[in-house]
Amino acid sequence: MVFTVSLFMVIQYFVPLDSWAWMYQYLIDWTIIIGVFALLLGIWSLLRVNWGKISRRSENWGYAVITLVGLFVMLIFGFFPGGGNLNNYVYEHFFFYILVPIQATMFSLLAFFIASAAFRAFRARSVLATLLLIAGLVIMIRFVPMGPLSEPISDLASWILKVPNLAAKRAIIIGIGLGAVATALKIMLGIERAYLGRD
Amino acid sequence: MNIFDRMVALDRRWVFLFLFVVVALAYFFRSQFSVGVVTTGEVESIYNFIENAQPGEKILVSFDYDPSSLAELHPMSRAIMLHCFRKGVKVVTVTLSQYGAGMVEEITREVSAEASELYGREIVYGEDYCFIGYRPYPAFVILGMGENFRVFFPRDYYDTPLDEIPIMHRVRNYDDLKGVIAITSGTTSDMWIIYGNARYNMPLSLGVTGVMATDYYPYLGNALFGLIGGWKGAAEYEKLVKQEADANEGMPAQVVAHLTIVLFIVIGNLGYLMTERKKKITV
Numbered sequence: 056m057v058f059t060v061s062l063f064m065v066i067q068y069f070v071p072l073d074s075w076a077w078m079y080q081y082l083i084d085w086t087i088i089i090g091v092f093a094l095l096l097g098i099w100s101l102l103r104v105n106w107g108k109i110s111r112r113s114e115n116w117g118y119a120v121i122t123l124v125g126l127f128v129m130l131i132f133g134f135f136p137g138g139g140n141l142n143n144y145v146y147e148h149f150f151f152y153i154l155v156p157i158q159a160t161m162f163s164l165l166a167f168f169i170a171s172a173a174f175r176a177f178r179a180r181s182v183l184a185t186l187l188l189i190a191g192l193v194i195m196i197r198f199v200p201m202g203p204l205s206e207p208i209s210d211l212a213s214w215i216l217k218v219p220n221l222a223a224k225r226a227i228i229i230g231i232g233l234g235a236v237a238t239a240l241k242i243m244l245g246i247e248r249a250y251l252g253r254d
Numbered sequence: 255m256n257i258f259d260r261m262v263a264l265d266r267r268w269v270f271l272f273l274f275v276v277v278a279l280a281y282f283f284r285s286q287f288s289v290g291v292v293t294t295g296e297v298e299s300i301y302n303f304i305e306n307a308q309p310g311e312k313i314l315v316s317f318d319y320d321p322s323s324l325a326e327l328h329p330m331s332r333a334i335m336l337h338c339f340r341k342g343v344k345v346v347t348v349t350l351s352q353y354g355a356g357m358v359e360e361i362t363r364e365v366s367a368e369a370s371e372l373y374g375r376e377i378v379y380g381e382d383y384c385f386i387g388y389r390p391y392p393a394f395v396i397l398g399m400g401e402n403f404r405v406f407f408p409r410d411y412y413d414t415p416l417d418e419i420p421i422m423h424r425v426r427n428y429d430d431l432k433g434v435i436a437i438t439s440g441t442t443s444d445m446w447i448i449y450g451n452a453r454y455n456m457p458l459s460l461g462v463t464g465v466m467a468t469d470y471y472p473y474l475g476n477a478l479f480g481l482i483g484g485w486k487g488a489a490e491y492e493k494l495v496k497q498e499a500d501a502n503e504g505m506p507a508q509v510v511a512h513l514t515i516v517l518f519i520v521i522g523n524l525g526y527l528m529t530e531r532k533k534k535i536t537v
Contacts, residue, residue: 068453076401080398080401080405083394083397083398086391086394087391087394090390090391090394094390147356150353150356151356151360154321154353155321155324155357156321157321158320158321158322158324158353159321159322159324159325161322162322162323162325163325166273166277166511167269167270167273167274169515170269170270170273170511170514170515170518171266171269171270173515173518173519174264174266174269174515174518174519174521174522175266175522177519177522177523178522178523178526179523179526179527180526188519188523191519192516192519194468195512195515195516196512196513196516197486199289199509199512199513205290205292206292209292209294213294213295216467216468216471217471217474220468220471221471221472224468224469224471224472225472228472
């Protein structure tokens, strides 16, 4: 079945027929349906894992209580009239005054970790490390106003991004692409069966 | 322990503290100095794309980011939408991020009100812009919209059938749009390239966070016609549309943060080189 469906998905890409487009659409609909069940499974798994932590009073079980309370509160208010499009007052306030600041705070912490990691890791230990260090510094200081030097530095940063960076990235992307094709072929031909839960 | 040993072994808490102080000072005194933003070709391409569009043409703007990157990506979203409204380009908005709906609703509401005031004409929902909502599984939604928007979005976010929204009349799929601008903070940008541009060949550009930008330069000129990277890109766009706001105001803080990082890298390397030299002399 995997072989048949995957072969169809490969071939349909090159066949511009309405009947094939219909079949393609039909398969995409199936994926969405399966995805919905996966969502239910995810909620069930979340409930089971966290309820288990609470009932065993395992370490940090308080966080499991918060997770479950958050899940149910958002679910309940999400189902209220207008809840789906944030017209629900409580739902909207939970979103803008709890979720948004929490996520923004988490992301903001990244700046501190980047600063600390750059300080400890960016060392000129070898020629290659020195090149990396110089490239990193140029990319960073392109933001800094430096009078007449601003434009040449910006041009140099653009060159680094568009030439060496592009070449390396393309090589990586091509490598990943070939790897993905190889993995897909292994799945199609039944060599790779880890998705069935076995080696 | 001499000074160079101390430089190498500097406690990370000093780095955190120093960074916090300089960024806070730069933010509070941001009006005291301005950053001369130099515009780049990749941002100008998006500006020219909208600038050269005819009034009434439609573009799709996909807001695929979470509140975590709101501060970095909202300014470019605002600048792009203002530009579209100024040019009379119709904007179809969508989100493929599960947290995106609230933010899209907020930004479309705010920017349409701002544009109405700025350009002296009422920006009307359904005629100048619309928000078709959120659906999970970005890859499939991108593929589905390539066939027909109504497959995944029979109704907009406010439950109005798509066929009853004037802006969506005669819009079946990407072929009926001038192009797509996806503002993303995650892997959705790859999906737009793979499933959107590669399969349906629509003009595509991306707005991404600063750390993601380098990943998308390889696609410039073929899969992507433009790229806006982080606050710097947003500041460039604000400058181009002459609506300097959050991104330009935030640039001083970003500049001092980068300078701080550069300073610590220099300190670390100076300490490292001197201690290595000392070791060699000792040996």
